[in-house]
Amino acid sequence: MLSIQNLHARVEAKPILKGVTLEVPAGEVHAIMGPNGAGKSTLSYVLSGRGGYEVTEGTASLNGEDLLSLEPNERAAKGVFLSFQYPLEIPGVPALTFIRTAVNAQRRARGEDEIAAPAFLKLAKEKAAALKIDFEMLKRGLNVGFSGGEKKRMEIFQMAMLSPKFLILDETDSGLDIDALKIVSEGVNALRSPERGMLVITHYQRLLDYIKPDRVHVLAAGRIVASGGPELALQLEAEGYDKYAGAAA
Amino acid sequence: MAAVKETIDTVAALEKYEHGFTTDIDQEFAPKGLSEDIVRFISAKKDEPAWMLEWRLDAYRRWLELDEPDWAKVSYPKIDYQDTYYYAAPKTKEGPKSLDEVDPELLAVYEKLGIPLKEQAVLAGVEGAPRYAVDAVFDSVSVVTTFKKELAQAGVIFCSMSEAIREHPELVKQYLGSVVPTSDNYFACLNSAVFSDGSFVYVPPGVRCPMELSTYFRINAKDSGQFERTLIIADKGAYVSYLEGCTAPMRDENQLHAAVVELVLLDDAEIKYSTVQNWYPGDPETGKGGIYNFVTKRADCRGDRSKVSWTQVETGSAITWKYPSCVLRGEGSSGEFYSIAVTNGHQQADTGTKMIHLGANTKSRIVAKGISAGKSTSTYRGLVSAHPKAKGARNFTQCDSLLIGKTCAAHTVPYIEARNGQSVFEHEATTTRLSDDQLFYCQQRGLSQEEAVALLVNGFVRDVLQQLPMEFAVEAQKLVAISLEGSVG
Numbered sequence: 001m002l003s004i005q006n007l008h009a010r011v012e013a014k015p016i017l018k019g020v021t022l023e024v025p026a027g028e029v030h031a032i033m034g035p036n037g038a039g040k041s042t043l044s045y046v047l048s049g050r051g052g053y054e055v056t057e058g059t060a061s062l063n064g065e066d067l068l069s070l071e072p073n074e075r076a077a078k079g080v081f082l083s084f085q086y087p088l089e090i091p092g093v094p095a096l097t098f099i100r101t102a103v104n105a106q107r108r109a110r111g112e113d114e115i116a117a118p119a120f121l122k123l124a125k126e127k128a129a130a131l132k133i134d135f136e137m138l139k140r141g142l143n144v145g146f147s148g149g150e151k152k153r154m155e156i157f158q159m160a161m162l163s164p165k166f167l168i169l170d171e172t173d174s175g176l177d178i179d180a181l182k183i184v185s186e187g188v189n190a191l192r193s194p195e196r197g198m199l200v201i202t203h204y205q206r207l208l209d210y211i212k213p214d215r216v217h218v219l220a221a222g223r224i225v226a227s228g229g230p231e232l233a234l235q236l237e238a239e240g241y242d243k244y245a246g247a248a249a
Numbered sequence: 250m251a252a253v254k255e256t257i258d259t260v261a262a263l264e265k266y267e268h269g270f271t272t273d274i275d276q277e278f279a280p281k282g283l284s285e286d287i288v289r290f291i292s293a294k295k296d297e298p299a300w301m302l303e304w305r306l307d308a309y310r311r312w313l314e315l316d317e318p319d320w321a322k323v324s325y326p327k328i329d330y331q332d333t334y335y336y337a338a339p340k341t342k343e344g345p346k347s348l349d350e351v352d353p354e355l356l357a358v359y360e361k362l363g364i365p366l367k368e369q370a371v372l373a374g375v376e377g378a379p380r381y382a383v384d385a386v387f388d389s390v391s392v393v394t395t396f397k398k399e400l401a402q403a404g405v406i407f408c409s410m411s412e413a414i415r416e417h418p419e420l421v422k423q424y425l426g427s428v429v430p431t432s433d434n435y436f437a438c439l440n441s442a443v444f445s446d447g448s449f450v451y452v453p454p455g456v457r458c459p460m461e462l463s464t465y466f467r468i469n470a471k472d473s474g475q476f477e478r479t480l481i482i483a484d485k486g487a488y489v490s491y492l493e494g495c496t497a498p499m500r501d502e503n504q505l506h507a508a509v510v511e512l513v514l515l516d517d518a519e520i521k522y523s524t525v526q527n528w529y530p531g532d533p534e535t536g537k538g539g540i541y542n543f544v545t546k547r548a549d550c551r552g553d554r555s556k557v558s559w560t561q562v563e564t565g566s567a568i569t570w571k572y573p574s575c576v577l578r579g580e581g582s583s584g585e586f587y588s589i590a591v592t593n594g595h596q597q598a599d600t601g602t603k604m605i606h607l608g609a610n611t612k613s614r615i616v617a618k619g620i621s622a623g624k625s626t627s628t629y630r631g632l633v634s635a636h637p638k639a640k641g642a643r644n645f646t647q648c649d650s651l652l653i654g655k656t657c658a659a660h661t662v663p664y665i666e667a668r669n670g671q672s673v674f675e676h677e678a679t680t681t682r683l684s685d686d687q688l689f690y691c692q693q694r695g696l697s698q699e700e701a702v703a704l705l706v707n708g709f710v711r712d713v714l715q716q717l718p719m720e721f722a723v724e725a726q727k728l729v730a731i732s733l734e735g736s737v738g
Contacts, residue, residue, distance in 0.1 A: 050689050072692035073700075081693075088690040092708030101704060102694035109695065141708065158694065 001025045002047075002166055002197055007058035009046045016042045018222035019058070024166075024215075026063075027194040031208055032201045033233060034219035035241040040201045041085065043219070044170045047199075048082040049075050062166055076102075077109035079165025083155040083172050090142040095154060096124060098142045099161050106162065127160040131187050149180030156187035167191065167198040173207040185210030205237040220244040266731075268496035269529060272354065278473070279336035285309060288442050291336050295411045295445075298418065308431040308441030315435045321599040322628040322660060323568050325503070325541065333505060334473035335443045339387055382407055384448045384464040386477060391446045396460065403459050405489075406451040410478050413449035420451055424482055428511035428549040428576070436507040436570075437545040440476045444509065447477035452487035452518075461718060466495040468528070468540065474505040481511070483518035485552065490521040492721060495528055495565070503531075503567060508544045516552030516579065521560070523717055524573075525725055528565035530732075533623065536595030539567025546573035550582035550611075558585040559602065560716045562725040564732040567596060572630065574603035577611035577639075587716040588617040589725070591732045592625030592657070601631035601662075606642035606672070615646040618710045621657035622733055628659070633674055634666040642672040650680040651709050653702070653733065703730040 002024040009017040016039045024030045034040050046053050047060055049072035060067045067075050090098055104114040115123075128135050131153050143151050152172055159167060169188065173181055188211050192198070200211055208216075208230065216232040217224045218241070225244050226232065279290045288309050292302040317328070339352060382396035384407065391409030400407045406417060414421050431441045448464040468475045483489055495506075506528060512520050531539025542565075548557040559573040575584025586602035604613035619627040627650065635642040650659035661678050683705055691701035707714075707726060714722045 048693050050693075051685060071697070072689060073695050073697050076693055076695040084690065084693075088684075088687050090687065090691075090705065090708055092711035093704055098691075098694075098704070101700070102691075102696060105697070105700060106695035162694070 001064075002060070002062050002199065004047075004060045005058055007043075007046065007060060008056045009042060009053050010056055011042070011053055015056070016053075016222055017046065020219070020222070020224055022217065022224060024197045024199055026165075026197050027192075028214040029192065029198040029200060029211065030215045030217060031213035031233060032199060032217050032219050033203070033205075033236055035244070036203070038219045039222045040203075040219055041170055044082055044168045044199075044201055047075075047168060048072060048080055073105065074109065076162075076164075077106045081159050081162060081164035081167050083152075083159060083167065083169045085171040085174060087143050087151040087155050089144045089146075091144050092141055094140060095138040095142040099124070099158055102158070103161060124161065127157055130190065131157050131160070132183055133157055148175035149177065149184075152176055152180065152184050153187070156184055159191060160187065165196060167196065169198065169200045169202075169211075171201060171203065173202055173204065181207070181210060205233045208233045218244055266529060268527065276337050276339055278334045281334055282331040283309075283333070283335055283443065287335055291443055291445065294336060294338070295414070297411075297414055300418075300422070301414055304426070304431075305442050305444075308438055309443075311432040312435070312438040312442055315432065315438055317435050321570050321630070322626065322662075323570060323597040323599050325568055325597075328503075328505065328541070330439075335476070336445060337473040338445075382460055382462050384409060384462075386446050386448075386464060386466045386475075391448075394448075400459070400462075404453040404456050405458050406449065407462055408449055410444070410447045410449050410480065413480070417449070417451070420482065421449070421480070424480055424511070424513050425478075426511075428513060428547050429509050429545050434545060436543040437509050440478060440507045440509045440545070443474075444476045444478035447479040447508070447510075448481075448491075448493075449479070450481040450489060450491065452483050452489045454485040454487060454515075456484075456487050458487070458489040461490050461492060463492040463494065466493065468495075468504060468506065474507065476506075477508045479508070479510040480513075481520060481522070482513045483515065483520050483555075485515045486517040487515075488519045490523075490718065492523040492525070492718065494525045503539060503541055505541045505543070506566075508546075510544070510546040510573075512546075512548035512557060514548065514550045514552055514555035514557055514579075514582070517554050518552055519556040519558075520548065521558045522546075522548070522573075523721060524559075524561040524563070525717075525721060525728065526561065526563045526565055526569070527728055529567075530565045530594060530596050531567040533594030536567070536624075539596070540565065542566035542569045542571060544569075544571040546571065547576065548574070548584065549576045550579050550584065550608075553579040553581055553608075555579050555582045556585075557583075558587070558716070560587040560713065561589070561600075562713075562717070562728065563588070563590040563598060563600060564728050566598075569596075569598040569600050571600045572602055574605065575613060576605045576607065577613065577642075578607045579611075580608045581610045581612075582608060583612040583614075585613065585716075586615045586617070587713045589620070589710045589713045589729065590618070590627055590629075591620045591622075591729050592627045593621075593623040593732055594625060595623070596625040598626070599628040599630055601629045603632040604634070604644055605632075606635040606639035606644070608639060610641040611639055612642070613644045615644070615648070616712055617646075617648045618713055619648070619650045619659055620653065620706060620709065620729070620733065621650070621659050622653035624656045626658045626660070628662060630662045630664075632664040632666070633676075634664075635668055635672040635674075637669045640669055640671040642667075642669075642674075644672075644674045646674075646676045646678075648676075648678040649709070650678075651706070652680065652682045699734070702733060706730065706733060 004022040007020040218226040384394040528540035590598045617629045621627040629648045633644045688701050
């Protein structure tokens with residue numbers, strides 16, 4: 001279970017999150033929707049520990065363990081995975097090398113043995129095929145020269161390889177055409193399990209047609225201003241965020 | 250992948266400069282300072298013939314007329330050339346002839362540095378593992394050269410320069426100074442006067458040298474300079490791959506290392522020359538101490554279709570001033586330069602290459618990667634020129650700089666001269682900063698900050714590392730990671 005209580009965070013002097021409270025039980029998928037500038041991406045960065053964001057109040061924990069005092073890599077080893085809105089390019093480091101280094105770093109941090117090369121390759125081939133990723137692409141520099149859709153698929157591939165406990169998808173649908181959206185969604189859905197929670201951050205309802213949420217929350221001006229079932233997303237699609245903009249101010 | 254992991258482990262495990270130890274060994278010195286008498290002293294110590302002494306004295310007189318160059322983007326206090334020892338050697342009876350006769354103390358030094366000096370130890374390794382013949386130079390003298398017999402059977406001469414002057418005077422007379430003339434530049438001229446030891450290699454026509462050759466330079470004595478001289482000759486159709494490594498103790502005083510390396514290539518010959526330079530870089534916080542690495546390296550592709558390749562990994566030295574160059578004289582000859590220069594702390598590097606196209610259809614390729622961190626400065630300086638007769642000359646240059654942090658600097662100074670209309674030169678250059686976004690991305694996947702830096706830097710230098718012999722590529726990768734330790738955060 002991901003538990004966020006009264007979370008306040010600022011960037012430099014500017015408060016962005018102003019008391020977010022949210023619980024995502026294991027096995028559930030929650031969607032966060034909201035207008036631009038509401039603090040959606042900030043929430044994902046604060047949870048994953050990016051520099052430049054200062055938490056001024058509140059707590060965040062995963063399965064009872066505090067996240068906010070940990071380094072980003074320690075959070076990753078605890079099972080937090082952030083799928084980036086804009087995945088970074090890592091020139092000269094083949095995708096496979098990158099992912100194996102990450103898998104082993106996490107395993108070491110948890111006191112587990114490193115994965116043996118044959119087992120790793122077998123797993124990589126399997127997961128790549130499921131996401132329709134050409135295996136040759138995994139030998140190229142990670143994300144270098146990849147299209148937007150390929151980068152997003154690569155995020156889901158990493159997710160599948162790392163098998164995290166909690167997923168945060170930050171605007172995963174942005175820049176995807178309909179075919180890529182389907183492949184990516186199938187990849188995410190394949191990772192749904194009773195042990196795993198997900199936070200799906202999106203601006204549009206479209207993604208939620210493919211990744212069906214258990215709950216939908218509206219984040220506006222740094223606070224959760226409304227929560228409901230999947231129908232809330234449809235309502236937002238029809239009515240827009242206007243009324244929440246007022247509520248938050 | 251294994252190499253990346255190893256890098257990460259190494260970064261986690263090692264202290265900053267691991268070769269900084271000193272060895273207490275009985276050494277003899279020339280009196281401090283430089284004069285004709287000192288030149289005579291060195292020549293006499295080495296039991297040199299009269300022609301060699303004359304050559305040195307001529308160089309010394311020319312050196313007195315020259316001015317120290319000041320065009321490089323480096324700054325350092327004026328060097329007092331009278332405050333240095335120009336000769337320092339471990340005390341032994343005669344020059345050692347075999348491994349059994351080498352001072353065990355010295356052998357221990359090389360063992361500590363991880364240099365295989367015992368032939369049988371190398372042979373006892375994994376079957377099929379490549380073997381390396383090593384010439385070990387300690388301060389001013391070569392203490393041992395391994396595998397000489399086996400190489401001699403193939404016709405290859407591999408020995409110290411002192412020995413070559415005595416045993417192969419005709420080859421030395423013919424080629425020494427023929428690539429880098431005595432008065433080529435200030436430091437080369439100084440070297441010509443006082444050079445102490447270095448390696449000599451001759452590969453006869455049609456012979457492919459049966460193993461990798463390497464020379465390991467170690468500066469140990471305090472206040473001493475090292476002036477090594479290396480000469481490699483690849484006769485027609487010959488091939489040799491050579492590697493040099495260097496380390497020095499941590500001392501508060503700067504020490505001068507002014508080397509000259511000359512490569513001669515006849516028709517269809519090929520030389521691969523790799524350097525892993527890890528001289529003491531000085532104190533990372535104060536910038537105190539460290540080696541001044543002022544080196545002249547040049548290859549002369551005299552023969553048609555000859556091919557030379559310089560690969561360098563420069564991680565050490567307080568100041569590096571070094572431009573391994575290729576004179577592409579023979580028709581269809583080619584030169585390559587692959588470089589990784591890492592600067593951290595207060596290091597300054599001004600390094601690059603010169604590709605002088607003199608013959609028709611000559612080709613050259615330059616791939617230079619500079620990484621700067623701390624308060625360091627790194628400059629790529631390169632010249633590509635085509636003579637009027639060098640029709641059909643081609644060059645491709647790529648210079649990439651990576652900056653880590655906000656207090657370092659990178660500069661690129663390319664000189665390009667095409668003096669005929671049928672040459673094609675390409676130049677690409679990039680400068681990037683290791684971004685916080687990339688670091689965070691790696692960390693989010695589970696890598697620590699140090700691991701993330703090592704991975705990103707390894708990616709950046711990958712093209713060049715691939716040019717090094719396998720074992721050294723792994724070594725170099727570790728070295729790059731260690732040099733950058735503590736550069737972020």
